[in-house]
Amino acid sequence: xxxxxxxxxxxxxxxxxxxxxxxxxxxxxxxxxxxxxxxxxxxxxxxxxxxxxxxxxxxxxxxxxxxxxxxxxxxxxxxxxxxxxxxxxxxxxxxxxxxxxxxxxxxxxxxxxxxxxxxxxxxxxxxxxxxxxxxxxxxxxxxxxxxxxxxxxxxxxxxxxxxxxxxxxxxxxxxxxxxxxxxxxxxxxxx
Numbered sequence: 001x002x003x004x005x006x007x008x009x010x011x012x013x014x015x016x017x018x019x020x021x022x023x024x025x026x027x028x029x030x031x032x033x034x035x036x037x038x039x040x041x042x043x044x045x046x047x048x049x050x051x052x053x054x055x056x057x058x059x060x061x062x063x064x065x066x067x068x069x070x071x072x073x074x075x076x077x078x079x080x081x082x083x084x085x086x087x088x089x090x091x092x093x094x095x096x097x098x099x100x101x102x103x104x105x106x107x108x109x110x111x112x113x114x115x116x117x118x119x120x121x122x123x124x125x126x127x128x129x130x131x132x133x134x135x136x137x138x139x140x141x142x143x144x145x146x147x148x149x150x151x152x153x154x155x156x157x158x159x160x161x162x163x164x165x166x167x168x169x170x171x172x173x174x175x176x177x178x179x180x181x182x183x184x185x186x187x188x189x190x191x
Contacts (some may be wrong), residue, residue, distance in 0.1 A: 007041040012057065014048060033061045136169065 008022040010032070020027045020042075035042060036058075044057040065071050085094045 005041070007043045008035070010042050010044040010057075011047040012044055012053060018044070018057075019047070029057070029061050029064055032057065033065065036061070 008020060010027065011019045011021060013019065018027045018029070018032065019025075020031075032042065032044075042054070043052060044054045045051065046053050062074075066074060082094075085091050
Protein backbone atom coordinates (compact mmCIF):
# COMPACT_ATOMS: atom_id res chain seq x y z
CA UNK A 1 0.00 0.00 0.00
CA UNK A 2 3.04 2.26 -0.03
CA UNK A 3 2.41 3.03 -3.71
CA UNK A 4 -1.11 4.43 -3.13
CA UNK A 5 -1.75 7.78 -4.77
CA UNK A 6 -2.22 10.77 -2.60
CA UNK A 7 -5.85 11.91 -2.31
CA UNK A 8 -6.98 14.69 -4.62
CA UNK A 9 -7.58 18.00 -2.86
CA UNK A 10 -10.97 19.59 -3.35
CA UNK A 11 -11.59 23.12 -2.10
CA UNK A 12 -15.06 24.32 -1.20
CA UNK A 13 -15.57 28.04 -1.58
CA UNK A 14 -18.07 30.30 0.19
CA UNK A 15 -20.28 30.30 -2.91
CA UNK A 16 -20.59 26.49 -2.42
CA UNK A 17 -18.53 25.73 -5.51
CA UNK A 18 -16.13 22.83 -5.34
CA UNK A 19 -12.73 23.13 -7.02
CA UNK A 20 -10.64 20.08 -7.92
CA UNK A 21 -7.01 21.16 -7.54
CA UNK A 22 -5.83 18.03 -9.38
CA UNK A 23 -7.63 18.91 -12.62
CA UNK A 24 -7.97 22.68 -12.01
CA UNK A 25 -11.71 22.51 -12.68
CA UNK A 26 -14.89 23.12 -10.78
CA UNK A 27 -16.77 19.93 -9.91
CA UNK A 28 -20.22 19.02 -8.61
CA UNK A 29 -21.31 16.60 -5.93
CA UNK A 30 -22.25 14.25 -8.78
CA UNK A 31 -18.67 14.43 -10.06
CA UNK A 32 -17.38 13.60 -6.58
CA UNK A 33 -19.81 10.66 -6.38
CA UNK A 34 -18.38 9.38 -9.67
CA UNK A 35 -14.87 9.72 -8.27
CA UNK A 36 -15.85 7.66 -5.22
CA UNK A 37 -17.41 4.97 -7.44
CA UNK A 38 -14.22 4.89 -9.52
CA UNK A 39 -12.17 4.36 -6.36
CA UNK A 40 -10.54 7.79 -6.45
CA UNK A 41 -9.77 9.24 -3.04
CA UNK A 42 -10.17 12.92 -2.22
CA UNK A 43 -10.14 15.31 0.72
CA UNK A 44 -12.37 18.37 0.83
CA UNK A 45 -11.17 21.51 2.59
CA UNK A 46 -13.06 24.70 3.31
CA UNK A 47 -11.16 27.23 1.18
CA UNK A 48 -11.43 30.00 3.76
CA UNK A 49 -10.77 28.21 7.06
CA UNK A 50 -8.75 25.25 5.78
CA UNK A 51 -11.00 22.89 7.81
CA UNK A 52 -11.36 19.30 6.58
CA UNK A 53 -15.03 18.98 5.58
CA UNK A 54 -14.76 15.67 3.72
CA UNK A 55 -17.23 13.90 6.03
CA UNK A 56 -19.85 16.63 5.51
CA UNK A 57 -19.45 16.56 1.71
CA UNK A 58 -19.68 12.75 1.61
CA UNK A 59 -22.85 12.96 3.73
CA UNK A 60 -24.25 15.48 1.20
CA UNK A 61 -23.48 13.05 -1.63
CA UNK A 62 -25.32 10.27 0.22
CA UNK A 63 -28.25 12.64 0.86
CA UNK A 64 -28.45 13.50 -2.85
CA UNK A 65 -28.23 9.85 -3.88
CA UNK A 66 -30.95 8.88 -1.39
CA UNK A 67 -33.25 11.55 -2.86
CA UNK A 68 -32.94 10.19 -6.41
CA UNK A 69 -35.87 8.05 -7.49
CA UNK A 70 -35.05 4.36 -7.13
CA UNK A 71 -31.64 4.99 -5.55
CA UNK A 72 -32.40 4.50 -1.85
CA UNK A 73 -30.01 2.20 -0.03
CA UNK A 74 -30.63 3.16 3.56
CA UNK A 75 -33.80 1.72 5.12
CA UNK A 76 -35.77 4.05 7.39
CA UNK A 77 -35.32 1.72 10.37
CA UNK A 78 -31.55 1.83 9.86
CA UNK A 79 -31.56 5.65 9.69
CA UNK A 80 -33.63 5.88 12.89
CA UNK A 81 -31.36 3.45 14.71
CA UNK A 82 -28.30 5.35 13.52
CA UNK A 83 -29.75 8.61 14.87
CA UNK A 84 -30.39 6.88 18.20
CA UNK A 85 -26.68 6.04 18.48
CA UNK A 86 -25.66 9.73 18.44
CA UNK A 87 -24.81 10.72 22.01
CA UNK A 88 -25.20 7.12 23.20
CA UNK A 89 -22.41 5.25 24.95
CA UNK A 90 -22.27 2.91 21.92
CA UNK A 91 -21.50 5.81 19.57
CA UNK A 92 -17.78 5.06 19.65
CA UNK A 93 -18.29 1.47 18.45
CA UNK A 94 -20.65 2.22 15.57
CA UNK A 95 -18.13 3.66 13.04
CA UNK A 96 -15.78 0.67 13.29
CA UNK A 97 -18.67 -1.78 13.14
CA UNK A 98 -20.08 -0.09 10.03
CA UNK A 99 -16.64 -0.07 8.37
CA UNK A 100 -16.18 -3.80 8.98
CA UNK A 101 -19.72 -4.54 7.80
CA UNK A 102 -19.17 -2.61 4.57
CA UNK A 103 -15.82 -4.32 3.94
CA UNK A 104 -17.46 -7.69 4.43
CA UNK A 105 -20.34 -6.77 2.12
CA UNK A 106 -17.90 -5.60 -0.56
CA UNK A 107 -15.94 -8.85 -0.37
CA UNK A 108 -19.12 -10.93 -0.55
CA UNK A 109 -20.33 -8.86 -3.49
CA UNK A 110 -17.20 -9.79 -5.44
CA UNK A 111 -17.65 -13.47 -4.61
CA UNK A 112 -21.31 -13.33 -5.60
CA UNK A 113 -20.46 -11.80 -8.98
CA UNK A 114 -17.89 -14.52 -9.61
CA UNK A 115 -20.41 -17.24 -8.71
CA UNK A 116 -23.01 -15.73 -11.04
CA UNK A 117 -20.48 -15.63 -13.87
CA UNK A 118 -19.53 -19.27 -13.33
CA UNK A 119 -23.14 -20.41 -12.87
CA UNK A 120 -24.60 -18.63 -15.88
CA UNK A 121 -21.52 -18.22 -18.04
CA UNK A 122 -21.82 -14.47 -17.96
CA UNK A 123 -24.69 -12.85 -19.79
CA UNK A 124 -24.10 -14.51 -23.16
CA UNK A 125 -27.26 -16.66 -23.08
CA UNK A 126 -29.36 -13.66 -22.09
CA UNK A 127 -27.88 -11.60 -24.92
CA UNK A 128 -28.64 -14.43 -27.36
CA UNK A 129 -32.27 -14.54 -26.23
CA UNK A 130 -32.60 -10.77 -26.58
CA UNK A 131 -31.14 -10.99 -30.09
CA UNK A 132 -33.58 -13.77 -31.08
CA UNK A 133 -36.51 -11.80 -29.67
CA UNK A 134 -35.41 -8.74 -31.62
CA UNK A 135 -35.17 -10.74 -34.86
CA UNK A 136 -38.68 -12.11 -34.32
CA UNK A 137 -39.97 -8.60 -33.63
CA UNK A 138 -38.39 -7.32 -36.83
CA UNK A 139 -39.98 -10.14 -38.86
CA UNK A 140 -43.38 -9.43 -37.35
CA UNK A 141 -43.03 -5.71 -37.92
CA UNK A 142 -42.02 -6.28 -41.55
CA UNK A 143 -45.20 -8.31 -42.14
CA UNK A 144 -47.46 -5.52 -40.89
CA UNK A 145 -45.48 -2.56 -42.18
CA UNK A 146 -45.00 -3.03 -45.93
CA UNK A 147 -42.96 0.18 -46.27
CA UNK A 148 -40.36 -1.07 -43.79
CA UNK A 149 -39.52 -4.10 -45.96
CA UNK A 150 -37.50 -2.14 -48.49
CA UNK A 151 -35.52 -0.41 -45.74
CA UNK A 152 -34.40 -3.57 -43.95
CA UNK A 153 -30.88 -4.81 -44.23
CA UNK A 154 -30.21 -8.08 -45.97
CA UNK A 155 -31.38 -11.01 -43.90
CA UNK A 156 -28.84 -12.88 -41.85
CA UNK A 157 -28.41 -16.62 -41.94
CA UNK A 158 -30.51 -16.96 -38.81
CA UNK A 159 -33.43 -15.05 -40.33
CA UNK A 160 -33.41 -16.91 -43.65
CA UNK A 161 -34.35 -20.29 -42.14
CA UNK A 162 -37.24 -19.88 -39.68
CA UNK A 163 -37.76 -22.86 -37.43
CA UNK A 164 -41.14 -24.59 -37.18
CA UNK A 165 -41.63 -23.18 -33.69
CA UNK A 166 -41.05 -19.62 -34.92
CA UNK A 167 -43.68 -20.19 -37.63
CA UNK A 168 -46.13 -21.23 -34.92
CA UNK A 169 -45.14 -18.18 -32.91
CA UNK A 170 -45.74 -16.00 -35.95
CA UNK A 171 -49.19 -17.50 -36.46
CA UNK A 172 -49.95 -16.89 -32.80
CA UNK A 173 -48.77 -13.29 -33.08
CA UNK A 174 -50.91 -12.75 -36.18
CA UNK A 175 -53.94 -14.13 -34.35
CA UNK A 176 -53.29 -11.87 -31.35
CA UNK A 177 -52.90 -8.83 -33.59
CA UNK A 178 -56.17 -9.67 -35.38
CA UNK A 179 -57.93 -9.89 -32.02
CA UNK A 180 -56.47 -6.56 -30.94
CA UNK A 181 -57.57 -4.94 -34.21
CA UNK A 182 -61.11 -6.23 -33.70
CA UNK A 183 -61.15 -4.78 -30.18
CA UNK A 184 -59.87 -1.45 -31.46
CA UNK A 185 -62.55 -1.43 -34.16
CA UNK A 186 -65.22 -2.08 -31.52
CA UNK A 187 -63.87 0.71 -29.32
CA UNK A 188 -63.74 3.08 -32.28
CA UNK A 189 -67.35 2.32 -33.14
CA UNK A 190 -68.58 3.07 -29.62
CA UNK A 191 -67.26 6.65 -29.57
